[in-house]
Amino acid sequence: MDQQRSAPQRSLWLGLLVCVLALAVNATFTAAFAHGVADGDKGYIQESSGILFGPFVYLGAKHMVTGYDHLLFLFGVIFYLYRLKAVSLYVTMFAVGHSITLIAGVLLQIQFNAYLIDAIIGLSVVYKALDNLGAFQRWFGFSPDARAATLVFGLFHGFGLATKLQDFELAEDGLLANLIAFNVGVELGQMLALAGILILMGYWRRMSSFAKHAGLANVALAIAGVALTGYQLVGYFNS
Amino acid sequence: MSDNRLPSENELPSPAQLLRSTLVAVVVAAGLLVTLVLPAESAIDPTGIGRLLGLTQMGEVKVALAQEADAATHADLGEPADAPASAAPPQAAPAEAAREVTVTLAPDEAAEIKVDMLAGRTIAFEWETDGPRVNFDLHGDGPGIDYHRYTRGTDARVTGELEAAFDGAHGWFWRNRSGQTVNIVLRVRGDFTDVRRVM
Numbered sequence: 427m428d429q430q431r432s433a434p435q436r437s438l439w440l441g442l443l444v445c446v447l448a449l450a451v452n453a454t455f456t457a458a459f460a461h462g463v464a465d466g467d468k469g470y471i472q473e474s475s476g477i478l479f480g481p482f483v484y485l486g487a488k489h490m491v492t493g494y495d496h497l498l499f500l501f502g503v504i505f506y507l508y509r510l511k512a513v514s515l516y517v518t519m520f521a522v523g524h525s526i527t528l529i530a531g532v533l534l535q536i537q538f539n540a541y542l543i544d545a546i547i548g549l550s551v552v553y554k555a556l557d558n559l560g561a562f563q564r565w566f567g568f569s570p571d572a573r574a575a576t577l578v579f580g581l582f583h584g585f586g587l588a589t590k591l592q593d594f595e596l597a598e599d600g601l602l603a604n605l606i607a608f609n610v611g612v613e614l615g616q617m618l619a620l621a622g623i624l625i626l627m628g629y630w631r632r633m634s635s636f637a638k639h640a641g642l643a644n645v646a647l648a649i650a651g652v653a654l655t656g657y658q659l660v661g662y663f664n665s
Numbered sequence: 666m667s668d669n670r671l672p673s674e675n676e677l678p679s680p681a682q683l684l685r686s687t688l689v690a691v692v693v694a695a696g697l698l699v700t701l702v703l704p705a706e707s708a709i710d711p712t713g714i715g716r717l718l719g720l721t722q723m724g725e726v727k728v729a730l731a732q733e734a735d736a737a738t739h740a741d742l743g744e745p746a747d748a749p750a751s752a753a754p755p756q757a758a759p760a761e762a763a764r765e766v767t768v769t770l771a772p773d774e775a776a777e778i779k780v781d782m783l784a785g786r787t788i789a790f791e792w793e794t795d796g797p798r799v800n801f802d803l804h805g806d807g808p809g810i811d812y813h814r815y816t817r818g819t820d821a822r823v824t825g826e827l828e829a830a831f832d833g834a835h836g837w838f839w840r841n842r843s844g845q846t847v848n849i850v851l852r853v854r855g856d857f858t859d860v861r862r863v864m
Binding site for chain 2: 465466467469470472473474475478479480481484488508509595597599618621622625628629631632636637640
């Protein structure tokens with residue numbers, strides 16, 4: 427009985443913890459400026475031109491592995507996928523979606539407001555958590571096609587990546603090759619992150635408590651998504 | 666449609682499989698850390714793989730930028746490097762002037778030359794290196810304006826006109842990433858009052 431009561435509390439704490447971590451990571455990756463010269467990855471990119479395949483693959487992978495919003499969405503997507511074939515199908519839909527908008531967005535210089543795009547990415551996490559909870563079925567009597575939704579939200583995640591990349595002010599020289607390298611890196615980073623998530627999920631799914639906590643975990647995921655969305659909207663209205 | 670149901674036993678990896686995956690993951694992660702992440706972030710490259718992929722070179726630039734930012738923070742506490750407001754009193758009649766300045770940059774070194782201009786005044790400028798391309802950033806700062814960019818890029822020679830967007834100091838930042846020593850000659854002509862190297 428005690429355990430029953432503390433479980434929702436735990437999921438709330440988990441959601442809060444994810445939000446705090448997200449904010450901390452965000453603060454760490456906000457570039458510091460000295461004399462209009464950025465440091466870190468942005469500084470390196472601004473000082474480079476020409477084809478730099480290795481570095482851009484690395485930067486793409488780093489962006490994915492450290493991108494908590496993309497990881498939360500992926501976590502939601504594979505939550506109830508047990509077969510590797512199903513996992514690859516959904517992850518491919520996501521990859522196709524974000525590759526299209528990542529490359530097209532930068533090449534066509536499509537600029538969206540970074541806060542609004544990130545707010546939509548936050549909503550994609552909420553959507554996936556609610557879908558996992560069966561909320562759409564309960565509320566509307568039907569669920570949106572999960573594969574189509576993964577593709578569509580993949581497109582938004584790609585615009586988010588494109589917006590951040592344009593903020594890096596890539597040199598024209600070698601742009602296409604570097605973009606492709608970055609995209610390759612995004613996919614590699616996604617596979618690495620996914621492997622880690624799947625191993626942890628593997629342990630969890632074998633526990634008898636998985637059934638008990640699966641719903642709560644998705645409630646926590648939804649909370650994290652709402653917090654991400656709210657955080658980005660606050661940023662939008664303050665900017 | 667995702668079927669949110671619970672897994673059956675035969676859909677789950679066995680404990681032995683999980684253990685094996687975990688061990689592989691730990692080994693792969695440690696390998697990536699040493700061969701890719703350390704070179705790319707801190708220019709620490711014990712295997713030489715990072716240099717092969719161009720990651721160590723990225724790490725070196727990042728380390729250098731971090732050190733310079735650190736040094737700049739300390740220097741800023743001592744003396745404000747750019748004080749355009751006092752350097753360019755608006756009443757000073759800008760004479761039609763022409764100046765030539767030469768700077769020499771060792772590999773990875775940076776320099777900045779600024780001229781004082783009033784809003785709307787123009788200069789014609791031309792700079793060239795003795796061969797290698799350098800990174801440049803033409804920008805200005807003034808009272809209440811930390812940084813205003815005009816153009817930036819990588820080149821060995823640039824000619825152009827600059828119209829000051831506001832009263833203040835406007836000029837060129839160059840960074841030599843060519844790997845060899847570079848001489849840069851800058852010629853400026855027009856409505857400016859003072860030329861100085863600020864960095």
